[in-house]
Amino acid sequence: MLPLRCRAARGVRQALPTVHPHRMCSRRFSNLLQHTRSVANPSRRPRIHTRRTTPTRPPRALRRCYSEKSSADALIESIQDQYAVARDEFEIATEETENESACAQADRDAAREELNKLKKMYDEALEGEDGEEIRMRVGNRIRELDHAVQALEELAKAGD
Secondary structure (H helix, E strand, O other): OOOOOOOHHOOOOOOOOOOHHHHOOOOHHHHHHHHHHHHHOOOOOOOOOOOOOOOOOOOOOOOOOOOOOHHHHHHHHHHHHHHHHHHHHHHHHHHHHHOOOOHHHHHHHHHHHHHHHHHHHHHHHOOOOOOOHHHHHHHHHHHHHHHHHHHHHHHHHHHH
């Protein structure tokens, strides 16, 4: 049994020995390499290893941590929740209109009502300080849903 002081007993692996590239070649060849280096650049001084300093970072107040939410994120999240509800109502209304069921008109009205709620939330959010960010992140989806509901209503009128 091995004593615990032994590396193998503690499960510590020994590092493989590293071979310096110049040690693999003959002494004459390595001398030749050193001679050609000094002849090619005689004014070259030996390098003095200096400690590299890390670049200075801006103060914490000026840096934005990406894990933190911006002020527009809470508004966008509530708009996205309402968008999901309006989108679900639109899909239900589309299915009922295609099947020409008796409750198709009520489903289209529910889809229009949820869309109006969504548009109201969106318009109120645009008036705030983060209006441009909100417009860029959710504006296109709201317009697409609005056009889709209008097209569904026109389809229903043409089918009647």
